[in-house]
Amino acid sequence: MARIFNFSAGPAVLPLPVLEQARSEMLDFQGSGMSIMEMSHRGKTYDAVIKGAEAGLRRLMNISGEYSVLFLPGGASQQFAMIPLNLLRPGGSADYVNTGSWSGKAIKEAKIVGKVNVVWDGKDENYLRAPEAAELSFSPDASYVHICSNETIGGIRFREYPRTPAPLVADMSSDIMSRAIDVDGFGLIYAGAQKNLGPSGLAVVILRKEQAERVPDTVNLFFRYATHMKEPSLYNTPNTWAVYILKLIAEWTEREGGLPAMQKRNEEKAALLYRELDSDAFWKPCAAKKSRSIMNVTWRLGGEELETRFVKEAREAGMDGLKGHRSVGGIRASIYNAFPVEGVEALVEFMKEFKRKNG
């Protein structure tokens, strides 16, 4: 078996012990004589899995009883639509901070539902930083304020979250569980699972329960949070496999020391990489220093030909997934929770050698 260092932005590397456990339980899940994918989502065995997944997230993120934790289909993109459908008061408006591609998609969906105030837009600076608190002012009548905590494509993040008069809603797809946060500061947190939580196609939604009460009657039942809260994440057949893997990942994260340990490790990994990027003008790191992501590290080289060679030679050296997003080009190293420090060390070594040969 040859596992490479996988820098993919998502779906992304999963913890090896999780994959091994899933393999060992594949054909006969806990003596049931079938795999987890082959059994009813309403049976006792699966019930323990989905409840265990929720309990794991609640422990890790310290989520209080004021919040529901939902596992929903459609990834984070479906949430771009569900959030305004549920939370945008008829005749009201919502504030959105535009820090890049993912915020942009969320804004597009919200505009279909109602009035959107883009309270800050990083467009003129090519979305290479998040705003400072002093740059933000919010609308008095906004139903909620939406941010993307970590823009996966640009490689920027909010180091601190804004204080907002209306409930704060955050797309945490690419940095959920990468550090300890205060969930009580948010009205709703959502994430596509395919970075720090498991397989794609699954969204985790953590919402203050009262948020679900405002939904207009015109919204289809399926798209109401209240529907999925009533029959906890079992209104329709959930992605049973993805929820199972998420449970294993939550257990792995706890065994590794929880979010404080993840944060420490993630900051160390990112620091290793940024140190090399700051060491020589050969590298051109993209994100403004204050906004640098510790999950997605982005940089350019002196020309596309050199970047293509970098990606190709890295792949030959056992490192894949380093090509930047097709919309921006360049290089991107995604170093989520499950990405090992040895992989970052190997990349830095490779970079030093590449610089020596091409600098």
Ligand SMILES: Cc1ncc(COP(=O)(O)O)c(C=O)c1O
């Ligand atoms: C920050 C962010 N938001 C939203 C999405 C969209 O997620 P999905 O493909 O699960 O809908 C992504 C995808 O990678 C993302 O990185």
